[in-house]
Amino acid sequence: MSDLYWTIDSLVVKDNVLFGFGWIFHARHEIASLRFRVTSAEKDAPEYIYADFGKPREDVGRTHLNHIRALNSGYVVFGALSDEKYPDAIVLECALADGSVIDLSVPPSKIIRFSDDYTKVKNRIVLRQAGTLFKRGLYLIRSGKISSFFDKVKRYLNGRPQTALQKPEELASLFEPLEGENLSVILDHNLGGGANQYRDRLVEAIIREGRSAIILTYHVTTLSHMVIVRNKRLNVRYSIPNITFLWRALQQLSVSDIIYNTAVSFVKPDEIPQFLIQLKTLTSARLIVLAHDFYLVCPSHFLLDHEGKYCQIPEISVCNNCLPKNRYGFATLFTERDISKWRAIWGSLLAVADEIVTFSNSTAQLLMKAYPQIESSQISIRPHQVAYLADKITRVKQTASLRIGVVGQIGFHKGAVFIQQLSHEIKRREINVNIVVIGSIEVNCEPSIVSQTGAYRYDQLASLIDASGANVMLFPSIWPETFSYVEQELMCMDLPVASFNVGAPAERIATYSKGLVLASMDAASVLDELILFHSRIYLAH
Template sequence: MEIKVYKKCYLVKRNYMEYKVYNISDNKKILKIKGNFDGFINISISDKTDNGYYFKRISHFNDSVVLLNGERMQNNLYFSNKKSLLFKRTVKNDENLFYWIEKVEIDKDNEMTIGNIDEFEITEAGDLYCRGWISNSIHQVKNIYACFETLSNKENVQKVPLVQRRRSDVRDLFKNNEFLFSGFNFKCSISTTEDLALYISYYSESGVKKMFVKNICRNSDNLNSISFQEGKLKDSIEYEEATYIIPNKYWEFKKHKVEKLIFKHNLGGGAEIFIQKQIDLWRKKEEICALSYISESNQYRIELFTFEKKYTFFCVHLEWFMKEILVDLNEIWINELVSYPNVYNVLKWIDIISDAKKISVNIFIHDYFCVCPRIVLLNGRDEYCRLPDSEKCDNCLKETGSEETNSITLWRRHWKRVLQKCESIVCFSNDTKRLLNLVYKDKDIENKMIIKPHEITPLRKVKIKNDNMITIGLLGNLTEHKGLYKVLQLLNCIKDNNKNNVRIVLIGSCDYPIADDNFFVTGKYIVDDLPSKIEQYNVNVFFMSSICPETFSYTVSEMMELGLPIISYNLGAQGERVGRYNKGCVIPLETEISDVLKILLDKAKESRGYFD
């Protein structure tokens, strides 16, 4: 028997995983599989059963989701009109994650249903809100119902008709397939206090389809003993970790007095490192809620940091969560709003709630999102825009296809209202304050700005050996706004001038493949390992190649700590700080690349005793 499983996981060791496959009837292990799984996995099973199989994961990994046509989904319904294959999700010990069971279809030869639960909320009062979509590979989807059955005896206690909705986003997701779609949503009160199983059923020309969604467990004593029952599976299975059970997610918030809310993102980088350090400091004195948006699954990640534990929840209906759950809120910190959908609505909500509840609002300026939705202030030609007039800004937003707005005036008007409400606007450099003043020209906003540079990790000074090679060092992640094209021009200049004793070493990573004998990439680094890394590659001079104004630049801090010469363009916090550094040299952004190379070589030779 051939099983096709559409599965992609984001694992610690790439896509490597190990599974044991069990017969669902008698829990008998059939085989063990391992390897790099990406896309459809073909598995041969000689044992035959009418009841199906389930997998148990062996390896340790992070969050995994089903991937369909390049889009990630969570809370998945993914099954055929015959059997279902279960993926049981492992939970990290240090977090209380209440999601999900993932289902994938076994038999692709016949009619297939794919769907997703986009939103699933249960209030303490027992009201349930659910939103999602279903698609059928052959027939039109009609008459969708939510069915509730008791877990104890499978008695049908409630059946709720669902409102069908058009879902153009889903249609676009599967535009290359012949699926027929229907969105749905419903809101109802659960009339019993028993533990329930929720199914979604619908009618197609081939009959009624019934699909398991979630177990709703009211009794916490049942969390590790509840049995799973799927509509077409005769026997139940008892798992050690019933991680697919959805308890009332917000009970924990009711137990704690959460007064501080943080808006942040999960995109990595200095902003995320900074706020995590802040959270670790703040949670010693108070309990905190951190909010971020997960674009892959169209939902918000809510982290509750208590004195002892961290709880993680997910929701889509953000306004309800803010209104009903964060009742004790008195302080908001905006660390990042990059990646949030409809930033105007978020800013409007912050504006309204700060007035209604007299909540203190504060912001950390990690980038220039409050100035322009393009964040790094590069125009459509990937050049620093130098903040032109509003007409040119609007043209740029239209040309680059900004998802946020086509009007820079409207964008800054919304941000200005929030900045005026702020008690503190924390800038990490004088140049950041200068740029904000240049844009907003508001004394009230200026008076709230605080200059507070990041703390710097102390590093030992390096000792570089003199050899026949001059090494120009780059630090961090090399992207377009970090000067990728400047580095490519520099490599061409080295080659054109036959500088065979000159190389560029990137201590970090680069998404763009650079095939050049004079260019080397070491990969991501640990800050404490930097001195030994620099000595290993005999770096003589650093080039801070960023072509947009930074708000601080951790990499400049690390370069300065190492004690080597630094060449930087004269803009942003990087130009400000390198200009004050006794081994620093700032140059205009328009400097010809041949002159940039000459300056780098001169500084390297001057510093390390090289002579022609």
Template sequence: MGLPRHRLRRVGNIESVCRVGEGLRVSGWTSVEVLRFSWPDGSRDVRPDRPRRDLRPARGMGFEVTLPPRAKPIRVAALMPSGHVRHVRLQHPADPWTARTRRRVLRAFVPDMVRALPAFAAYAFRRGDAQKQAVKAALGLLNGPVAPPLDARWFGASDASAALPPAAVTRFTIVMPVHNGFDLLREALDRVRRHTGGDWRIVIVDDASTDPRVGPFLRDWTRAQEGRAELATLERNGGFIAAANHGLALAEGRGGPVILLNSDAFVPDGWAERLLAPLSDSTVASVTPFSNTAEIFSAPLAGQSVAMTSELADRLDEVARGLCVPGTLPSAPTGVGFCMAMSRDWLDRVPRLDPAFGRGYGEEVDWCQRVRAMGGRHVGMPGLFVLHAGGESFGAEKSARVTAANAMISGRYARYDAEVQDYLRHDPLRTARLTLAIAWAGFGAVGPLPVYLAHSLGGGADMALEREIARDLKGPGAALVLRVGGVSRFVLELRLPCGRIDGATGSFDMVRSMLAAVPRLRIVYSCGVGDASASELPALLLGLRRDVLSDRLEARLHDYFPVSPSYCLLGSDARYSGPVSGDSPDQVHRYQRREGGAVSLRQWQRDWGAFLSACDEITAYSNSSAEVLRDVYPALSHRIAVRPPLPVALPPRIAPQKTSRALGVLGNLNAQKGAGVIAALARHLDAAGDPRPIVVIGNVDAACPLPARVRIHGGYRQDEIADLARRHGISVWIVPAVWPETYSFSTREALATGLPVIAFDLGAQGEAVRQAANGHALPYDPDADLAQRLRAALPVAEPAAPRGLRPRSSAMAGGVT
């Protein structure tokens, strides 16, 4: 829901209103200083204080507030920049939809459905996991944004003639304003001397440095350059803009482009010819290299600064130099003045920086906007990485100067902030940025860089993976997820303590190229279910390992995909009938290739056996799953270690219900999770006149219809489980899964509440309930009426009717444990 507008621009959005425990959580973003949420008997003020990657600080900050559950109707008051207070009404989740709300939802839904028609058609033709993911992506139902495509041209995958040609200019001038910063200045100038080629000249402008070491050093250094350097000393400190303009004036008569270079920028070998190369395009007005601190041209993450040694920066420049830079680089909304090549043609049209920006910051953005208005373009150059120590000239003044400059830029160029956000959202240089980010993570990792091959279906395997990644961020400092089974064949997700960056590709060769610079890898198979060409996965995993001594292979048994394409070991009758051997006649254990032909179970197990045999470590999460793997691969028994996943916070115990009011199912439901058993149980309860509803705390696969007595709560968080059980009056939990789970998070969460938990004595869920005082394990027989067995084990029904149940909803679910 949009907040009011100021000068035709919204001052924020309310993005989420949802029940959480006993409260109502409201979150979003705003640019105003304070929002007031009020209702008839109370109010609450919130000040936005949460930085967001998708917003510049000048555009707004995020907020989150929890209101009382009975706060309604809610009005939101915003104190506008004009001093006026504007109000909007907030829709409460419990309110019936108004006609206006329905129209707004319909207006948003119809275009989504039109865009999703091709995905629906593909799903109707081939009902695979990849097609289901494509439908979810088209409707915006995936967890998080869809990864944008990566560009193979950066690795020379297309015509080499399309690559950026060498620099056409040989004569250029470097302008370096200087104010103190002696320790960095020496290194910066030494690198200019050692690493610059061509017909170059440097103009150094000493902006009245107060450090007594700077003046003598600059005079000595200038004399030693034998005519290449000119030193201008200003008597009064005028700030960066005055010094830069003085240097630009001195460079005018020589002709050729100018490189504006900070005195804390450390250039690598061969830097100038790479930075100047894009100027061969007459429309390009400025070129900025990638750096650790360069706003939209920062790596590993755009818009974020990271500390970096000069040695690490030089290693990253070697990676950048190996990229095949396309001949036409995409336009950016601005350049960044720490190291910015400026075309002579465009400098002749706009020869100076605007002194209205005072001592510095924002001046290069203003110059770039003036040039853009005339048709000039600004580009980033990922084929060059320059270390920027950042802000040395202003020190503690930087924050105040940036704030003031941002305000001036927003006042002059109303669309600039939105253009920056749009550039960051689409990130046309993402392929190069992600490659440099992966290399940075690998160079800085404590030990080998973890690389997880994982699916895109969510569920318990993904929960366990997230906990491993959280541990990695504290240890190696980074983790890379190679995700399969989504809209694209591969999605690379680099996770860092400061954020994440991702990208999608269909090329495994491109994946290998992006990993090539990393010294050591720890390659971990997590789960490959849903991959469009899953029979290739064992070979691909082996192909990721470059060297036996440097790279490590590991496997996690989150499901039985390494045993059978039927990863839950269910047969064609959707029931588990015991271990699966290589000569099983059941066709469900044969893998049908997308391009035609089938892979027999014996061949499947041979290929996966080759990968598992190469693994340094194989982890099973329960004794039962380890036994299944040992039955199929007895030669690997000594390598299989049983250890539980990393621990999670379990829900608190809750007081048992005095009456058996509702039966609970915790977690998402699909065929293998027992949706069919729950449907049959509902019919048995109807036939017996048992009034108790079945409440699913989770989502249900759309392919598994359930009777109306089954109420679907929808998604939940772990810290909500106890509150949801109380709200719905749940007196007993049912675990209806009909496959031998490798580990069952939901079973352990249900047991932690202290309520009775009924499950079949099968797999990890059977292990868990057998070991718990409140667990009840039922014999499993694939030929028996399992729903009837569950009904017979239930506590006696009480006449009390359930209250407060939420209306039934539908969702596409079905995560893999």
């Protein structure tokens, strides 16, 4: 027990939903599994919500310099319980690689429970989370990463609600004459990444047309629905109690189009299709469904099964066995865990959509596999426009030995465990091959093989790749991504790029002159392929 170091920075419980984050590591053993065990006197058996662990915590790494596992000690937990009974006890259950399990009781003082006084509770959450942000920010300042500190602060402040709307009619009162006409209502998550980039450009186009956009999203850290109102005059964020509140508010406004971007991270996601269908019926607005991920198909929106492998959308009987056990993506937020009901609910949305948009042929094919009733003529395939990307061709300086570059925040679905396995294979062979992550990786890797730069801004990417010495880029995502801006950026830089044979990335890599579609996901085989790829690109002439 004395070898285990841990803390909870924030743990919030609202209705049947739990969200929290902190850090944990063991001095001698890797963590194999981390989950919160929730018990209630009214239930015979406990419920479990798994945490996503291994996230970078530079501040913890700096504090515990003698412990290599401290650097990737961060965790996040977010999930739903089967009902809204407040738990009697919460225990953090930590399973180690040696097979032992350690129970850590969560003190009641660490838990923030929502009450009727929402403002008081929200302020308490914000203060606690801001305190953690400040402590982590001190590390960045001391390390000279002042711009990164300000970027984090800006993202935090820009992400949270500024205040709350008390009555539905207050939304309409925000608009001046004509601003409330021909509104676009967009439903989207607030987690960052490519889907949010797409939404931002969409909103900018709406504003250029002189119109207004209302974005319904979900603010995970305060467990609250939020509306963002944007036009040439307004850029404001309000928390609202639920989507029914917005439904009543929109009855007083003129809506011309409804855009589903993604509902990932929303609590009670099964309510969303009916909300959008009712809004379309009320307003006669055009409904556009965008497929940025596979939430339309499964609550495990990366199509990872309960073993963490790409499922390829199997027979329903396989899904019925998998979904109740699945802890990937945001699967626990759909408490019924019934794939037939999920497909019926989201299928009804697809049935009334005026347009279904995918960003690759691969995504369209998978969508039609899940919903055979969809005709290919109903789907518009529109690859993302990337003309805004700076045309920065990098110059590879070191070509004699293979140096593998990986770009992004590499979590489980992005291939973190595979990179860890690949580093083990390189070490086993004792060959002169290294891996550099331009960004961060959410597992502990052999430091003599794998290095990482930490978070970066887009305008730094080309120079960081130059400085890293990477000469073959690997895109290790294990799910069928619907596009991938990162891969497109690497291709625009004229770099050699390899990816697994899944999703839109493989579709584009197959036609790229410096591309390699890998034949397997086995680390040893991939290493062999990358060595040959490097030789063909640089040493064959």
